[in-house]
Amino acid sequence: MIGRLTAIAFNTFREAVRDRVLYNLILFALLIVGSSVLFGQISLEINRIVLINLGLTAISLFGIVIAIFIGIGLVSKEIEKRTLYTLLAARPVRRWEFITGKFLGLVMTLTVNALLMSVGFFAAVMYVSHGLGRGDLQLVTAIYFILLQFVMITALALLFSTFSTPVFSSIFAFAIFAVGTFAEDLRGFSHMASGATRWMMSGASYLVPNFAALNVITQVAHDTAVEPKLILLNTVYVLVYTAAVLTASVWIFERRNLK
Amino acid sequence: MTRDLQVQTIYGLLLAGLLTASAVLVRQVDRVRSDEPLREVLYIPSPAVVKRMSLGYSGLLADIYWTRVVQYFGTKHRANAKEYLILEPLLTMTTALDPKLLPAYEFGSVFLAQKPPEGAGNPLAAARLVEQGIAANPQSWRLYYDLGFIYWLELKDPAKAADAFDRGSKVPGAHPWMRVMAAALAAHAGETETAIYMWTNILNSTEDVELRANGQNRLRCLRVDSEVKLLQDRVDDFTQQNRRLPSGWEELISSSRLRRVPLDPKGYAYQLVGGRVQVARPGLFPFITRGLPPGQEPGDMPGEKGFKVTATQ
Numbered sequence: 001m002i003g004r005l006t007a008i009a010f011n012t013f014r015e016a017v018r019d020r021v022l023y024n025l026i027l028f029a030l031l032i033v034g035s036s037v038l039f040g041q042i043s044l045e046i047n048r049i050v051l052i053n054l055g056l057t058a059i060s061l062f063g064i065v066i067a068i069f070i071g072i073g074l075v076s077k078e079i080e081k082r083t084l085y086t087l088l089a090a091r092p093v094r095r096w097e098f099i100t101g102k103f104l105g106l107v108m109t110l111t112v113n114a115l116l117m118s119v120g121f122f123a124a125v126m127y128v129s130h131g132l133g134r135g136d137l138q139l140v141t142a143i144y145f146i147l148l149q150f151v152m153i154t155a156l157a158l159l160f161s162t163f164s165t166p167v168f169s170s171i172f173a174f175a176i177f178a179v180g181t182f183a184e185d186l187r188g189f190s191h192m193a194s195g196a197t198r199w200m201m202s203g204a205s206y207l208v209p210n211f212a213a214l215n216v217i218t219q220v221a222h223d224t225a226v227e228p229k230l231i232l233l234n235t236v237y238v239l240v241y242t243a244a245v246l247t248a249s250v251w252i253f254e255r256r257n258l259k
Numbered sequence: 260m261t262r263d264l265q266v267q268t269i270y271g272l273l274l275a276g277l278l279t280a281s282a283v284l285v286r287q288v289d290r291v292r293s294d295e296p297l298r299e300v301l302y303i304p305s306p307a308v309v310k311r312m313s314l315g316y317s318g319l320l321a322d323i324y325w326t327r328v329v330q331y332f333g334t335k336h337r338a339n340a341k342e343y344l345i346l347e348p349l350l351t352m353t354t355a356l357d358p359k360l361l362p363a364y365e366f367g368s369v370f371l372a373q374k375p376p377e378g379a380g381n382p383l384a385a386a387r388l389v390e391q392g393i394a395a396n397p398q399s400w401r402l403y404y405d406l407g408f409i410y411w412l413e414l415k416d417p418a419k420a421a422d423a424f425d426r427g428s429k430v431p432g433a434h435p436w437m438r439v440m441a442a443a444l445a446a447h448a449g450e451t452e453t454a455i456y457m458w459t460n461i462l463n464s465t466e467d468v469e470l471r472a473n474g475q476n477r478l479r480c481l482r483v484d485s486e487v488k489l490l491q492d493r494v495d496d497f498t499q500q501n502r503r504l505p506s507g508w509e510e511l512i513s514s515s516r517l518r519r520v521p522l523d524p525k526g527y528a529y530q531l532v533g534g535r536v537q538v539a540r541p542g543l544f545p546f547i548t549r550g551l552p553p554g555q556e557p558g559d560m561p562g563e564k565g566f567k568v569t570a571t572q
Binding site for chain 2: 045046049050052053054057060061177178181182185211212215217218221222224
């Protein structure tokens with residue numbers, strides 16, 4: 001089982017790395033980080049803050065775009081190329097192994113991407129701050145939270161990919177990302193309603209992914225520490241939510257007729 | 260040269276030519292739309308809406324808005340503008356997106372407070388902005404410091420200035436002389452001696468070249484205020500005793516009220532016009548409140564570019 005999962009994951013990673021669009025995005029992200037150094041110089045007194053905000057936002061947004069555009073094609077591409085049936089029928093690969101392997105492969109791709117972008121980002125921080133200090137460890141926390149975002153959005157893109165076309169999957173994934181950033185507001189709105197509306201609103205607000213809590217970019221830009229408890233809770237939340245989304249993906253995929 | 264290389268060269272040259280042509284066209288378009296960046300338009304006036312639209316990346320958006328503030332202020336300032344219509348809303352937007360962005364409060368309040376064309380001439384808005392900053396960052400003693408300056412120098416309200424310095428002095432890590440300033444302003448509100456004490460402290464507590472130059476200028480102006488008051492007292496004394504105005508400084512020297520013709524800190528002789536003491540070149544002393552020619556109000560003179568109130572520890 002582990003061998004099959006690893007094989008699918010590495011194959012997905014290799015496919016993604018071969019994809020030229022991916023390289024372009026990394027290059028573009030690095031360019032954005034580089035330009036932030038320049039941008040910082042025209043923003044009176046806030047060079048470092050601009051650099052951190054721009055650099056981390058670029059890493060986050062580019063990763064999310066990559067996650068969605070590759071994630072939505074993971075299943076549908078295999079169906080289109082008719083390689084999926086061969087894979088599932090000719091080899092002893094179970095459907096849940098296929099979904100999980102694809103998920104792990106894309107997460108691996110995004111992690112490598114994020115690490116490459118982070119190297120460029122820290123180089124720029126070093127350039128602006130003339131070195132790195134203890135306080136810069138908070139930046140690592142922000143990058144870790146960005147990786148957690150990638151894990152969730154990859155799982156969601158994969159979920160949509162199991163039952164929808166790539167175009168609609170991408171629309172759904174971007175929409176759920178946008179709604180997820182309003183999760184805290186939705187919970188706030190639900191308190192203002194009453195009766196069934198309140199329950200429905202409240203339920204919906206807990207059902208959407210809580211992306212808002214994973215964005216600490218502004219906070220770390222001001223050298224404000226992230227609570228260790230938040231790191232722990234966010235990690236556990238992402239693992240649980242991702243497991244739920246992957247379960248739903250496998251459930252839908254198991255019922256799908258691929259012939 | 261092979262045919263393939265020839266084709267490649269032609270494509271390369273064509274591409275370079277087209278890109279150059281497009282760059283030239285962009286420059287032309289920029290010339291036609293030269294006033295576009297100055298447009299007094301906010302596009303989205305609600306900070307709450309902009310914050311929602313940022314999808315959580317509000318820090319970056321705040322930086323973009325702050326850069327727009329700096330560019331807007333700089334462009335208007337260079338054009339000697341009399342009005343800065345969207346400066347306050349832009350600052351409100353910036354600080355709503357990132358309430359921890361201290362430079363937006365510190366520099367933004369200076370941009371707002373200074374008289375046109377140096378700034379928007381809206382010290383009340385500046386005070387409001389800094390108060391908002393204090394509410395969001397109660398541990399930043401520099402904001403109380405900025406607020407004290409706005410009340411003292413721009414709004415001429417020493418009582419509120421004393422209150423701001425006093426509140427700031429209670430913040431851990433605050434500059435020690437914040438407490439002294441609070442007491443001095445409360446006891447001797449508006450006195451020249453208090454001002455001299457304050458600016459001397461600033462001068463002694465900073466290495467910033469620009470701030471030191473500004474402090475020295477302020478001290479020179481305060482010296483003028485002090486000397487004009489002293490000279491005017493002597494002139495009034497002469498007028499009272501002789502029941503006529505003195506014809507010049509010589510009469511005050513011959514009556515032992517002065518030792519020599521008085522000179523201002525820049526070395527020019529003070530003028531005695533119709534019994535009034537005034538400076539020879541008001542433009543050299545942009546912050547004086549006494550010794551100005553008739554009809555000229557304090558702060559009217561184009562001089563140095565306002566004050567920059569940033570203390571160093």
